[in-house]
Amino acid sequence: MSILNLTRKFRILSFEEIVGQQLVIRMLKNSLYTDRLFPVYLFFGQHGCGKTSIARVFGMAVNCKSLSLFRKTPKKQIIPCLHCDSCLAMQKNSHPDFIEIDAASYTGVDNIRAIIESASYLPVIGSKKIYLIDEAHMLSKASFNALLKILEEPPANALFMLATTDVEKIIDTVRSRCFQLFLRPIASQDIQNRLTIIAQAEQIQYDTEALWVIAEQGNGSVRDALNLIERVRSAYPKISLDAVYQVLGKINDLLMKELFIALYQKNKNAIVKLLSSEAFAHTTPTVLWRQVFQFLRAAWYAKQGVEIDKGIEAAIISELANICSTEFLGYVTALLYKNEIQLLKTNTPRFFIEHLFIAIVTRTEALAYENDHTNIQKKKTDPVLSSAVDTTEKIICVPNTISTSSIADHAKRFLVEVQQAVTPMIYSLLNQAHFVVKQEVVLIILPQSLRMLEDVLKESESTWIDIFKKVFGSKIHYAYQFTKDTTCIDEKKPTIHKNMETTTIDSLENKTISLNTTNTRLYNEQIQTKNKTDFTDASKWPQVNLILKYFPGTTTFIE
Numbered sequence: 001m002s003i004l005n006l007t008r009k010f011r012i013l014s015f016e017e018i019v020g021q022q023l024v025i026r027m028l029k030n031s032l033y034t035d036r037l038f039p040v041y042l043f044f045g046q047h048g049c050g051k052t053s054i055a056r057v058f059g060m061a062v063n064c065k066s067l068s069l070f071r072k073t074p075k076k077q078i079i080p081c082l083h084c085d086s087c088l089a090m091q092k093n094s095h096p097d098f099i100e101i102d103a104a105s106y107t108g109v110d111n112i113r114a115i116i117e118s119a120s121y122l123p124v125i126g127s128k129k130i131y132l133i134d135e136a137h138m139l140s141k142a143s144f145n146a147l148l149k150i151l152e153e154p155p156a157n158a159l160f161m162l163a164t165t166d167v168e169k170i171i172d173t174v175r176s177r178c179f180q181l182f183l184r185p186i187a188s189q190d191i192q193n194r195l196t197i198i199a200q201a202e203q204i205q206y207d208t209e210a211l212w213v214i215a216e217q218g219n220g221s222v223r224d225a226l227n228l229i230e231r232v233r234s235a236y237p238k239i240s241l242d243a244v245y246q247v248l249g250k251i252n253d254l255l256m257k258e259l260f261i262a263l264y265q266k267n268k269n270a271i272v273k274l275l276s277s278e279a280f281a282h283t284t285p286t287v288l289w290r291q292v293f294q295f296l297r298a299a300w301y302a303k304q305g306v307e308i309d310k311g312i313e314a315a316i317i318s319e320l321a322n323i324c325s326t327e328f329l330g331y332v333t334a335l336l337y338k339n340e341i342q343l344l345k346t347n348t349p350r351f352f353i354e355h356l357f358i359a360i361v362t363r364t365e366a367l368a369y370e371n372d373h374t375n376i377q378k379k380k381t382d383p384v385l386s387s388a389v390d391t392t393e394k395i396i397c398v399p400n401t402i403s404t405s406s407i408a409d410h411a412k413r414f415l416v417e418v419q420q421a422v423t424p425m426i427y428s429l430l431n432q433a434h435f436v437v438k439q440e441v442v443l444i445i446l447p448q449s450l451r452m453l454e455d456v457l458k459e460s461e462s463t464w465i466d467i468f469k470k471v472f473g474s475k476i477h478y479a480y481q482f483t484k485d486t487t488c489i490d491e492k493k494p495t496i497h498k499n500m501e502t503t504t505i506d507s508l509e510n511k512t513i514s515l516n517t518t519n520t521r522l523y524n525e526q527i528q529t530k531n532k533t534d535f536t537d538a539s540k541w542p543q544v545n546l547i548l549k550y551f552p553g554t555t556t557f558i559e
Contacts, residue, residue, distance in 0.1 A: 006226045010198050012053045013082060013091065015061075019194050019222070020186035021050055027181065028058050032067065033074050037128075038179035039154045042136075044167035045183030048221025051163040054183070055132050059098050060090040062159060063126030086126050097126040103138040112139075112146040119150060119158040128159045136162040137169035144171045151177045185220025188212065194222055195229065199239070204229070206239040209313070213244050249283045253316045256295050259357075263332070264324045266361045275354050285349035292336065295320070300329050332360055411435045414471040418464045426460045429453060442478045449553065451482045 012018055015025050031037055041058070043051040057080065061067065065084035070077040080087045089095040101115070115131060123129045133139070139147075151160060151174065162178065164170060192208075192215040199206045214232075218225030228247070229239065236243040245252050251259075255274065262270035274280060280288070295317075302321035339356055346352045419427050429450065436443040457480070468478065535555055538545045544555060 006198060006202070006230055007223050010201070010226075012050070012057060013060075014078065014080060015057060016078070018050060018054060018057070020190040021054065021183055024054065024181050024183060028054070028061075029074075029079070032061055032079060033071055035071065037062065037159060039158075040151050040160045040162070040178045042167070042170070042175065042178035042180045043161065043163045043183060044165070044170075044180070046185055046220060047165050048218070048223035048225075049183045049186055050222070051165075051183055052132070052134055055161045055163055056090070056098075056100075059130040059132065059159075059161065060087055062128055062130060063090075063095070063097060063123075067127075089125070095126070097123040097129045098132070099130070100132045100134060103133050103135045107138055107140050107143060109140070109142050109146050112143045116146070116150050119155055123157055128157055129155075130159045130161065132161045132163065134163045135165070137164040137166040141171065144174050148173055148177070186218075186222060187220075188215040188218075191215035191218050191220075191222055191225050195225055198226070199229070204233055204239060205237065207241055210239045210241045210244045213241065213248075214239075217248065249287050250291055251279055251283055251288065253313050255279055256291060257316050257320050260295060260299070260320055261323060263357060263360050264328055268358060268361050271357050271361065272354075275357070285343070285353055288353065289336075289340075289343065293333075296329060296333050296336075299324060300326075300333070303329070335360060410471055414467065417471065418467050421467060422460060422463050426457065426463070429457055430464070436481075440476050442472060442476055443481050444478055445481045445483060448482045448484045452551075454480060454482070 015029060018025055041055070043055055045051055060080040063086040064070075064080040065086060066077055066079060066081040070079040080090075082088075082091070086095065086097075090098060099115075099118070101111070119129060119131065121129070150158075154160060162170070162174075167175070167180075192211050195211045195215060196206075196208075198204075199211070210232075214225050214228050217228055228244075232239050232243050232247050235247065242252060244250075255277075259271065259274050261267075262274065283291075298317045299321045302317045303326055335356070339352075343349055343352055415427075415431060418430060422430070429446065430444075432446060432450070434445040436445055469476070533556075535541045535544045535548070548555065
């Protein structure tokens, strides 16, 4: 006689044995109690969550002889009773009124017609003839269409149940005729409790931490967890944490802790030695990658005083959390997520992981990462930037790195060097700008008529930003401002702070703080002597007409 595996030997026989599906069980038991049975039930959810088992228990309860007693005293009477003729026949898989069909094997229309024909017959020992179609999404479209009529108006003595892992493949006309029950993935704690009961019944030696790892590995499926127990106990006398790790190809907690400490302490020799060891060589890159994230997550939450992973020894995670800083854990997490797509694409994933760990040690990317974020935070919190476009506020003189007398020289040097790096259009825009300094911010002031080119100027920043930093200094920021009158930078005579003393514009004899006062004077004189010219002749003014074609506006000829 063959020995049944754990999945078949411990198949649930009552509602009380079902774990993690309390809402579904409540709905089914209420329908039995109130005698409001829907003609068609659709059970859907991931594999191993109990769809077929719950359907069998429900079918057993429908035909149970104790159903009438359950409706009278639901708190005292257990349903199904497991002792009547109908329940015993269900346990032996020989019930004449319970027909289970594997839709993957019987997908044709002829099979559906046979079901429709047999459904018209009266049940033999039960109150209803029950049809369970497992993996219903495997039926063909023609088979679904053949089922429609009997699902909509089934015989009074027939009840249909469909079970599927892919509910989207069930056509809408069938789904609309079903009482739909979603079975969610079973929580790891519920799976562990179920595994503990089975291990004790089978007299299997086990560690609680090992059962938790198995439950987590099941990913919401009790069947997958039981299959993993079968694999472990066939190789080891006891289900221990090391035994589970060996079967799964995982690294034990102590080695993972040593790896993280070596990363944090920038010990390249220790990292290379660990990665080339036999334990790491026997694991796959994918498993190692997931385990690194598991430790990162556990250590991150341990920093907050929360224990979330019972599969890792609490002492190891606590020690790791005390050694590694929060910044380090955050940086490693960001770097791994950043390179996860590359890991999937590479043909040498093991070498890629080794290279990535060495990159963490050298922290070359970490420095760039921290600098970038520091600059972003500085720009966000710098009060000068938030007020750079407000011309009514106080104007602060340039820091000591750029004196007021040398600002014009800086601007002239910037325009000379930037001419070769940008397009003629961008150079023309920068050449028309007036540069005003507020603290460590250079205001690039342009006429209001050029505001429509602001996006073009911003998109070109990458071509001239290096030159700007080279000329004005890396700590100097810049901002754009558009005004109708570029000759009057500040009409409200703001206060100028110079050498810790406060004076007004009048005391400076109305001197402008423009970076290029000579250009401003010439510009004013040209505006006053402007002449109106007719540019409609395209043959005489080809370039002007080309510009007006894309940038409509008023054109003035200046001598």
